[in-house]
Amino acid sequence: MANAGLKAGLVGAVGVIVLVLIGLLPCLGCISPILVFLWYIGVGVLAGFWLMPPRAASDGAGAGAIAGLITALVGGVINMIVSTIQFSVFGGQAAVFSQIPPEPMMQFEQAGIDPGMFVSTGGVLGVSAVCCGLGLVLAAVLGAV
Numbered sequence: 001m002a003n004a005g006l007k008a009g010l011v012g013a014v015g016v017i018v019l020v021l022i023g024l025l026p027c028l029g030c031i032s033p034i035l036v037f038l039w040y041i042g043v044g045v046l047a048g049f050w051l052m053p054p055r056a057a058s059d060g061a062g063a064g065a066i067a068g069l070i071t072a073l074v075g076g077v078i079n080m081i082v083s084t085i086q087f088s089v090f091g092g093q094a095a096v097f098s099q100i101p102p103e104p105m106m107q108f109e110q111a112g113i114d115p116g117m118f119v120s121t122g123g124v125l126g127v128s129a130v131c132c133g134l135g136l137v138l139a140a141v142l143g144a145v
Contacts, residue, residue, distance in 0.1 A: 009070025012043035016075035044143030068143020076132030
């Protein structure tokens with residue numbers, strides 16, 4: 001079971017890297033997340049297909065979950081790297097703050113919260129890590145389906 005899940009997960013990892021990079025293209029960025037979710041399901045099917053006969057449903061679900069976890073882990077790490085590079089290249093905090101109206105900024109400051117913590121490189125990495133963790137759970141579920 002683990003061998004099939006590992007092989008399918010590595011194939012899925014290569015595919016999710018391509019899908020994350022496709023997501024950087026302006027016209028394709030909106031469908032890339034949908035394709036990633038479909039990819040998780042496809043990787044789970046591939047893991048079940050690569051199981052040695054006789055194939056049991058529980059073994060297939062386990063192999064699919066392993067494949068989904070590996071795929072999502074690689075995709076999450078690549079997304080974290082890409083997000084950090086995009087944040088740094090496109091102006092960082094100054095670019096983000098220029099897009100936020102002054103009223104919410106004043107509300108944060110009145111509440112004693114530094115608005116800069118949300119748009120720092122650490123903040124981008126933190127949000128990406130939370131999304132990566134949620135993606136791992138979702139990928140395991142979709143891979144097991």
